[in-house]
Amino acid sequence: MSIRITSxxxxxxxxxxxHSCTPQTYSQxxxxxxxxxxxxxxxxxxxxxxxDPEPDKAPEGKPDKKKNKEAQxxxxxxxxxxxxxxxxxxxxxISE
Numbered sequence: 001m002s003i004r005i006t007s008x009x010x011x012x013x014x015x016x017x018x019h020s021c022t023p024q025t026y027s028q029x030x031x032x033x034x035x036x037x038x039x040x041x042x043x044x045x046x047x048x049x050x051x052d053p054e055p056d057k058a059p060e061g062k063p064d065k066k067k068n069k070e071a072q073x074x075x076x077x078x079x080x081x082x083x084x085x086x087x088x089x090x091x092x093x094i095s096e
């Protein structure tokens with residue numbers, strides 16, 4: 001989970017951080033439980049908790065290149081049939 005903090009006033013300070021009107025995202029372990037409680041109680045700050053994106057899902061609208069590569073590797077290779085492998089190339093002489 002991530003924590004997004006937006007200040008209602010540019011440069012507002014709380015917990016030793018100058019907060020911005022532009023939302024800033026922090027990792028869950030960035031703040032102590034006490035700091036997090038102070039940030040949530042502060043009326044000058046908007047504190048949102050964001051779920052972490054699932055690692056195997058690509059952002060919406062963007063193809064997951066890693067998943068596509070894995071799918072390509074998993075596709076079976078087309079095998080040449082034994083009959084086709086034994087047939088001589090067209091125009092070649094057959095010797096018996």
